[in-house]
Amino acid sequence: MADKEAQNLRSRTITQGVQRTPNRAMLRAVGFGDGDFSKPIVGVASAYSTITPCNIGLRDLADRAVKALRSAGTMPQIFGTITVSDGISMGTEGMKYSLVSREVIADSIETACNAQSMDGVLVVGGCDKNIPGAMIAIARMNIPAIFVYGGTSKPGHLHGKDLTVVSAFEAVGEYSAKKITESELQDVERSCCPGAGSCGGMFTANTMSSAIEAMGLSLMYSSTMAAEDAEKSDSSARSAEVLAEAIRHRILPERLLTREAFENAIAVVMAIGGSTNAVLHLLAIAHASGVPLSIDDFETVRARVPVLCDLKPSGRFVVTDFHRAGGVPQVMKILLAHGVLHGKAMTITGETVEELLKSVPAVPPAEQEVIRSWEKPLYREGHLAILKGNLAVEGAVAKVTGVKQPVITGPARVFDSEEACLEAVLAGRIRKGDVIVIRYEGPRGGPGMREMLAPTSAIIGAGLGDSVGLITDGRFSGGTYGMVVGHVAPEAFVGGTIALVEENDMITIDARKRLLHLDVAEGELGRRKEAWVQPGPRYRTGVLAKYARQVSSSSVGAVTD
Numbered sequence: 001m002a003d004k005e006a007q008n009l010r011s012r013t014i015t016q017g018v019q020r021t022p023n024r025a026m027l028r029a030v031g032f033g034d035g036d037f038s039k040p041i042v043g044v045a046s047a048y049s050t051i052t053p054c055n056i057g058l059r060d061l062a063d064r065a066v067k068a069l070r071s072a073g074t075m076p077q078i079f080g081t082i083t084v085s086d087g088i089s090m091g092t093e094g095m096k097y098s099l100v101s102r103e104v105i106a107d108s109i110e111t112a113c114n115a116q117s118m119d120g121v122l123v124v125g126g127c128d129k130n131i132p133g134a135m136i137a138i139a140r141m142n143i144p145a146i147f148v149y150g151g152t153s154k155p156g157h158l159h160g161k162d163l164t165v166v167s168a169f170e171a172v173g174e175y176s177a178k179k180i181t182e183s184e185l186q187d188v189e190r191s192c193c194p195g196a197g198s199c200g201g202m203f204t205a206n207t208m209s210s211a212i213e214a215m216g217l218s219l220m221y222s223s224t225m226a227a228e229d230a231e232k233s234d235s236s237a238r239s240a241e242v243l244a245e246a247i248r249h250r251i252l253p254e255r256l257l258t259r260e261a262f263e264n265a266i267a268v269v270m271a272i273g274g275s276t277n278a279v280l281h282l283l284a285i286a287h288a289s290g291v292p293l294s295i296d297d298f299e300t301v302r303a304r305v306p307v308l309c310d311l312k313p314s315g316r317f318v319v320t321d322f323h324r325a326g327g328v329p330q331v332m333k334i335l336l337a338h339g340v341l342h343g344k345a346m347t348i349t350g351e352t353v354e355e356l357l358k359s360v361p362a363v364p365p366a367e368q369e370v371i372r373s374w375e376k377p378l379y380r381e382g383h384l385a386i387l388k389g390n391l392a393v394e395g396a397v398a399k400v401t402g403v404k405q406p407v408i409t410g411p412a413r414v415f416d417s418e419e420a421c422l423e424a425v426l427a428g429r430i431r432k433g434d435v436i437v438i439r440y441e442g443p444r445g446g447p448g449m450r451e452m453l454a455p456t457s458a459i460i461g462a463g464l465g466d467s468v469g470l471i472t473d474g475r476f477s478g479g480t481y482g483m484v485v486g487h488v489a490p491e492a493f494v495g496g497t498i499a500l501v502e503e504n505d506m507i508t509i510d511a512r513k514r515l516l517h518l519d520v521a522e523g524e525l526g527r528r529k530e531a532w533v534q535p536g537p538r539y540r541t542g543v544l545a546k547y548a549r550q551v552s553s554s555s556v557g558a559v560t561d
Contacts, residue, residue: 105133126150151227153197173461203478216347275478442491
């Protein structure tokens, strides 16, 4: 981090003296006056886009931040970064670009801020990869920074039930299993996404926004606000004011992105029942921060943190309910009161976590059912389990909340792509007791490590969620639940054991023992390994080809630097 700070200081000294004249001339053309050159230049990185409802409201939040930054005595400079919609690309070839977009976002923010020698950055993002992409860039640059989340969507409603986008995926499975009519399927599709905001359960975007709030890089309560509510815009303005103060007091990311902050984030993710993708993204952010963090650390935190929140996808409530019940600060205070949160960790406000939580009660409100007390948790241990075994020597990630059968042993049903598996599920070729294997969908093999929401939702919709296992070297959506194991590493493309599985081999998934085992003798596995031939890359040019050549294992965050 010290090297980053020195690099930033060097970049600013170049503009002194004679060299500064052309820089000033260019800045005058975008609105700088004589009195503005001594003010901090603050980047406002906006992921505004009409591609996805998660990001459609970000322009207004960015504009509000710009006004507040001007009033706070800085010179804001707005620039754009990309986004893709996981929900829209889900189940298609386009989903291969989703995890790739995390790297593009990080690279673009770093490039713009460092090229223009910005003194700080406020990032406004909504969809899943906006958040970790922004945090990776913030960690690399080490200039004062704050993240403004675009906000969660409000739930859709149909026949007295709250709906989210996952409801549509599950309805496809129900329709294929002839449990609902085509008309009922269309009713769900028309009702599940009523407006702006990120998917409304505790899926990946809301999980990661909650994690960043826990780490102190965004304001308290901001991660669970609804995108369409006025408090979201007010929070953007307040974030700008806090950033201006952080610039004046040189509160740098290296002071915030500490080992303690990452443990706080993991603890909150466990307590809220968050997405499996948090493992991948927090590992990547830690890598960019230079903070030692391993996949096994998630298991350590899991053992001491209960699941306190009854949230979708496996629970009953949506994130707007969670917000009304007290949100992330309420959960953090419960964890702090029971010794599993680092209260001395610093936040972007200049205050510690403990100081910010001072007025929050240590017991959740009695009149709500979303947040449980420490004494009556939903589950006694965290829900994200790290499984290992001969099928995952480096590890794999399972979400074990809502699973009625934590142990399953069954015959392998092997598919070399998501599409092939989905076709089999929808055609009724998967039976109770099967263990589905979807491979060659890892970071390098996919490439891009697609999320398997389409087949897992179809399994749930077909009524097989409690009786079928699924393992993959790809990822899962934050909306996935059931006996599913992702991030299997090493992945199939590099010759991991998952590449050697054959149809009807017996596989055991044991969430209690944290075991993922292929019941094939070592000698036979050795023979299969010798006969295995690595397939050629699916892409030879373009961004996916470059990504596949650079990306690391999912067990260390699927990083590219």
